[in-house]
Each structure stands twice: as structure tokens, then as C-alpha cells.
Amino acid sequence: MKIPDLKKKMMESEVWKSIFRHGYEDTPRNRALMIMGNVFLHLHPVRIPRHALRLSFTWGMGGITFTMFLVTVATGIFLMLYYRPTAEYAYQDMKYLMHDVPFGPLIRNMHRWAAHGMVICVWLHMFRVFLTGSYKPPREFNWIIGVLLLVLTLLLSFTGYLLPWDQLSIWAVTVGSNMARASPFLGHEGPFAEFVGANPIYDARAFLFGGGEIGPHTLLRFYILHCIFIPLVASLLMAIHFWRIRRDSFSGPSL
């Protein structure tokens, strides 16, 4: 049997047809099916305004931010294989990753730089959306989702900052978390703390740390927030964010 015959037979088999609903014919119908028939692509509209494709309009920042997120997810899973979130092992595992694991340094560096890149790109994305006024009706709510995603991006990066368990991590997180200690009412060093009885082991920062100061409990807490909770919430909001672009259509001058 020749290759083309084999290909034809394969593509007409029941199994193939059960997986792939349509081929690659270059017809408007098929182009629409390509988007609608795909769970990931269907978050896009089937057709978009020509100007929304231009990089000079979008700067590509939303897409780049999402790409960075996917990179951190993929590299993050790899890192989880070699990392134990306990004070005894965390730092040793980092050393192991950086010196003995094949491609360990590359994966960790990618994870780190993609996370930083994500923060920068999400800010630039916000600036671009502001400049093009793309938050104006009917897209007000998507801007709010975007602000929440910006906050979650910062929190993702911040919780990940602690995990290497080196001097840089714990002191940066200490400084960054001291604001929780200073919250009015809820932090033991904040105004009016005495009225609610907040103290060093029972206040907003202790809730975040799982204790009065950074320790093994904090590491586990940040690990779970970093690897499970925040990514889940962020993914959910991203799905809404993209879906909303489709529902409300790309912004552009009204015709």
C-alpha cells in the first residue's frame, strides 16, 4: 500500500473521524469550524477586525503575557518534580536543580525570567488598553478582570519568590509581607490593632505566614498558594478575560 492510500484510509477511519471533525479545506465554513470546534480556540471570535491584528495596535502584550504564563506552568511542573517545600530540603533541592539535574538551570531560569517578564508585560498590556480606551463600554467588566489578573500575577510572582529558601527569598518576602503586619485593625502593628486584639501570632501577617514569623509553615503555605490556588484562580479569570473579548468583540472605532 502506498503512503497516500494509507493516509486516505487512516483519515477516513472511524477512529480518526471521531477525533477530528473537519479537515483543512480553505473555505470560510471550515475557517469558522476551526475556531468553533476547538475548545481552546473557541475563546476567540471567528472573525476579528483587521486593525485588531496589527502589532502597532495591540503590542501583542496580552498574548505575550499569556505565553509567559504557559511557560511558567510547563517549567513549573518540571521544577515541582525536583523540589520539596520543606525547610530542610528546599535549598538543597535548588542546588541540586542548578548543578545536577539535566537542563535544571535552563528550566529554572526560564521559569524565573518568564515570571518577571509576565509582570512587565501585564503592566504594558494595561498601559496599551488604557491608551486605546479599550476599557470603555461595553468592556468595563473585562478591565476589572484584568486588574484582578494583574494583582494575581504579582501574587504569583511574590509567592514564588520565597520558594528557593535562600537569603534573597526570605528577606524579600519578609519586607513584602510587613505591610500585612501594618494593616489597620488586622495587623498587630497597624492602627487600632488593640481594639481587635491583634498580636504577632494572631493577625493578618500570621495568617499569611502560618505563624508569627517566616518558617517551614510559611514555605508550605506559599508553595500551595503558588502551585495550586493562585494558578487555578488566575486560569479561571483568564478564561473569562478571553471569553469576554469574544463576547464584547475587539475594541475599535464604531462603524
Add this chain to the structure above:
Amino acid sequence: MAETAQEKRKPSMVDDKIYTWPHLVRMEFLLTIFVMVVLIIWAVVIDAPLEEPANPTRTPNPSKAPWYFLGLQEMLVYFDPWHAGVVLPTLIIVGLMMIPFIDINPKGNGYYTFKDRKYEILTFILGFHVLWVSMIIIGTFFRGPGWNLFWPWQRWDPHKVVALTNVDLPYLFGFRDYLWSSVFGGLVVVGYFVVSTLAFYLWIRRVKGKEFLERWGMVRFAITAFLFITMLALPAKMFLRLAFNVKYILVTPWFNI
């Protein structure tokens, strides 16, 4: 930015929509490849930092938050932690979420224009570029031991002596009594908001007109005025600190501003 060139482009009446497949998907694919290439090269060339093991008994000087929070840490120089670390970040987030509801200018929806949205864009640039980003740059590159100012090429001298000559504003005006200092400070803070709100109102009426204010409504005006004036309080306090060594404006037993 290219606002001026873009705004000349008049929207045409023809339906100029294109198919997402292949146009947008191809663009996303190429952009992803581009990002991956840049990222991989970057990751090969530059190692992520890994310092010595965590040691809760050895505090580095300076201890810096992650760079994206250094704007907040820099604000700690001018405000107390409850204000710089909690109230202002909350207002930044809430204020950002408010933007679509307080900006009722129908122009500039979906295209670049500076002329039609001068004040909106300038306000954003003031908040984002001038305050947020520049404070991050100061915090990252210009702060050394003791959170003192150093040039990036200067050696970090941990024994640098900086005179602590800051005094509270009421003290500067001759108030020595605790109670009257608080009263005076409170009046200054309230006065700042009242006078600024009034000035903001007059300014809006001059540049946008009375008719705009009526359309804008009381609630939108009040929220915008409060957020804008609170934002301006940061450069105002920075100026008082740098020019007159003012530490606090309002001192109370519970909190200071």
C-alpha cells in the same frame, strides 16, 4: 506614541473583518515562537539568582522587597507602613477598577488618540510612569544600606551618616503641645482635601465646561477627586520631606500621616 498618526485614520464603512483562522492564530503562533526564542536565549545566558541558604538571624542591609513592590517600599520613606503598604495599594487597585466607570468620554474607544483624551492619558502617565515606575527604579538602583540614597556606581557604605533632622509639620509651625499638634495636623489634612477638591472642581469646570460636570455627576466627581488628590498627596509629601524635612503632618496616638 503614534496617536497623532493613528487618529487621522477614519473608520471606513466597509466590513473589514478577517478570519481568526488563519490570520490571528498564525500571528499568535509566530509571536509564541519569538517569545520562546528570546526567553530560551535569555535563560541560557543569565542565571536566576540563588544566594546563600535562608538564615532568619542574619538580616541583609538593605532588605529589598521583590522589584515590583519596590514602589511601595519606596513610599515607606514618606508614609507609615499602614498607609504606604495597605491603604495606598488598596486605593491603587480599587482606583484602577474605577477607571471605566469614571471615564465617560466616549472618544478614544478602540483607537489611539492623545488630543481627545489629554487629561485621562496624562493622569495615567503621572500615576504609572512618573510615580510607580520611577519609584521602582529609585528603589532598585538608588537605595543602599539603611535605605539611604546611593548612586548606582557608588560604593555602598553601611556606615554612611545621614542627619535625622526631620520634624513634624505642627512642630515646624511652633506647636509644642500634643493635643494642639494633632488638631492642627488634622486641620491641615482635612484642609488639603477640601481645598484640593475645590481647586479640582474649578479646574474641571474650566477645561471641560459646566455641561460636562453635569453629565459627569456628583458621585463620579467625588470618587475621581478623592483618588486624584490622594495620588497627588504622594508627590506633595515627597516635596515637604525633601524641601522642609517634614516627617509627619498629622500625629495621633494611633496613627500618623
